[in-house]
Amino acid sequence: MTPQLVTTIAELRSLLDRHRAAGRSIGFVPTMGFLHDGHGSLMRAADHDNDIVVVSIFVNPLQFAPDEDLASYPRDLDHDREVARSNGVDLLFVPAVEEMYPQGEVLTSVSVAELSARWDGASRPTHFTGVATVVSKLFNIVGTCRAYFGRKDVQQLAIIRRMVADLSIPVEVVGCPIIREHDGLAMSSRNIYLSAEDRAAAVVLRRALDAGEQALYAGERDPAAVAKVMTDVVAAEPRARIDYVAVVDPLTLATPDRIGAETQLLIAAFLGQTRLIDNAAVRTRPESS
Amino acid sequence: MTPQLVTTIAELRSLLDRHRAAGRSIGFVPTMGFLHDGHGSLMRAADHDNDIVVVSIFVNPLQFAPDEDLASYPRDLDHDREVARSNGVDLLFVPAVEEMYPQGEVLTSVSVAELSARWDGASRPTHFTGVATVVSKLFNIVGTCRAYFGRKDVQQLAIIRRMVADLSIPVEVVGCPIIREHDGLAMSSRNIYLSAEDRAAAVVLRRALDAGEQALYAGERDPAAVAKVMTDVVAAEPRARIDYVAVVDPLTLATPDRIGAETQLLIAAFLGQTRLIDNAAVRTRPESS
Numbered sequence: 034m035t036p037q038l039v040t041t042i043a044e045l046r047s048l049l050d051r052h053r054a055a056g057r058s059i060g061f062v063p064t065m066g067f068l069h070d071g072h073g074s075l076m077r078a079a080d081h082d083n084d085i086v087v088v089s090i091f092v093n094p095l096q097f098a099p100d101e102d103l104a105s106y107p108r109d110l111d112h113d114r115e116v117a118r119s120n121g122v123d124l125l126f127v128p129a130v131e132e133m134y135p136q137g138e139v140l141t142s143v144s145v146a147e148l149s150a151r152w153d154g155a156s157r158p159t160h161f162t163g164v165a166t167v168v169s170k171l172f173n174i175v176g177t178c179r180a181y182f183g184r185k186d187v188q189q190l191a192i193i194r195r196m197v198a199d200l201s202i203p204v205e206v207v208g209c210p211i212i213r214e215h216d217g218l219a220m221s222s223r224n225i226y227l228s229a230e231d232r233a234a235a236v237v238l239r240r241a242l243d244a245g246e247q248a249l250y251a252g253e254r255d256p257a258a259v260a261k262v263m264t265d266v267v268a269a270e271p272r273a274r275i276d277y278v279a280v281v282d283p284l285t286l287a288t289p290d291r292i293g294a295e296t297q298l299l300i301a302a303f304l305g306q307t308r309l310i311d312n313a314a315v316r317t318r319p320e321s322s
Numbered sequence: 323m324t325p326q327l328v329t330t331i332a333e334l335r336s337l338l339d340r341h342r343a344a345g346r347s348i349g350f351v352p353t354m355g356f357l358h359d360g361h362g363s364l365m366r367a368a369d370h371d372n373d374i375v376v377v378s379i380f381v382n383p384l385q386f387a388p389d390e391d392l393a394s395y396p397r398d399l400d401h402d403r404e405v406a407r408s409n410g411v412d413l414l415f416v417p418a419v420e421e422m423y424p425q426g427e428v429l430t431s432v433s434v435a436e437l438s439a440r441w442d443g444a445s446r447p448t449h450f451t452g453v454a455t456v457v458s459k460l461f462n463i464v465g466t467c468r469a470y471f472g473r474k475d476v477q478q479l480a481i482i483r484r485m486v487a488d489l490s491i492p493v494e495v496v497g498c499p500i501i502r503e504h505d506g507l508a509m510s511s512r513n514i515y516l517s518a519e520d521r522a523a524a525v526v527l528r529r530a531l532d533a534g535e536q537a538l539y540a541g542e543r544d545p546a547a548v549a550k551v552m553t554d555v556v557a558a559e560p561r562a563r564i565d566y567v568a569v570v571d572p573l574t575l576a577t578p579d580r581i582g583a584e585t586q587l588l589i590a591a592f593l594g595q596t597r598l599i600d601n602a603a604v605r606t607r608p609e610s611s
Contacts, residue, residue: 042490046492054343134488136487136488139488140434140435140436140437140484140488141432141433141434141454141484141485141488141489142432142433142434142435143430143431143432143489144430144431144433145429145430145431146429146431147429148429165430166489169458169489170488170489170490173489173490173491173492174490176492195429195430196430198425199423199425199428199429199430199459200430200432200455200458200459200462201331201459201462201463202462203335203462203465
């Protein structure tokens, strides 16, 4: 069934209130559009768990710095509607910037200070405050729901989980696996920016994560040593330039002195002008059950 | 009827969800307790407009600076229950700090930057971020409702209104008149800190506002001249020490070059160690209808 296109906050609220009043559960997938199968996997998870699935498409100006790619961020609503249709989406919420920010200037900001300062936040200082602000607004609009986020943006996921807990937002946050191309590159709307050569070289992010994971499995417990293994893989690819490589605790995203049972490997690198991120969650001890 | 005492977020949500499912409207009055008739007036307004009235009592650590009066802030739950009972309150939500902030540290903050920096925010730099954070959390807990705030804390009211608009919080914010003692002193839980002499001298805040208002009615349109009239009144009271006097636009809280049709007079002053605030909204032109 073709999803219903909704462009105003009032109409979305009224539709969702009616569904909730009828006892139907709501699954919500916030996106910036230009949907790929990573988004598709979130929609399928939302469709599996809930009666009604709403997907938002909003390229949020707050999370772009002035020198970033807001104006050129890829858009294709026809294709997005098709991805939504084929993944069981009921409502497609596509508000204009004026609908979301009618007063123009947004004076209010939501931020999760400590989790936002490092890694992607160090490279993009205002980014996560923009994300947390718009996601909390979208949660207020959608209301009680399950919300689906990809683990590819794992720092974003940690920030949103913490925001939801700290502010008692009535949303259950569900983190979903990273969806990859056949050669291992994590799906991203920004992959379209890559030249053919950079696209081929971009698999180096996944290869670096694999090397870090293998070092952990081999018993390495020093975060700096694991990071060096990863860095060396990227350094061997002349088209890639490292932004950061990190070996961190999954909850705090801080680098531990010594690696524990669960570790999050993070990597960000430039291929040409395009900055890509990827990550892997690694459990270094067998699960006891 | 004695209001029902609720101490957990889960129980409050479950009670309010049942009321909403039955079609009952919710009025919400967030407080820090030690209730006086200023709070009573908010409860009566909430009771008049809604089917169910919930009052929260939570002395929020986030909005106190380390050198402020968090530990000594006055508390009297028995008296608060009586004020709630006699003003039609159905539910009294009194969470422990551990219930509101189970992780101890709150990493997430909500702030309305521009409106929070001046006046009370200049004297208390972290105060309004603490207020906006806890109020947005309380709104997430209570859910869709009308929420009642006194105009005595007019900067707080402006910040909450802006936060609700910017973040699309499903709450209707209602501002209620300042309730005063017989001699004109605005009711405040902190008035109990005043010595008998300071209590008598504290009427100077209201007298300064009256003088400013009269200057406006007499045609004065220069904000600095109106502020000077107010300052002179306070200066004549040796027990009072001015923190700030301001003549501002009601929405932006900024001082205009020239006074328009609506003006907000603000004053903060110390009597002994106790900081008191008061304000008056003045319409300088007759309403056209």
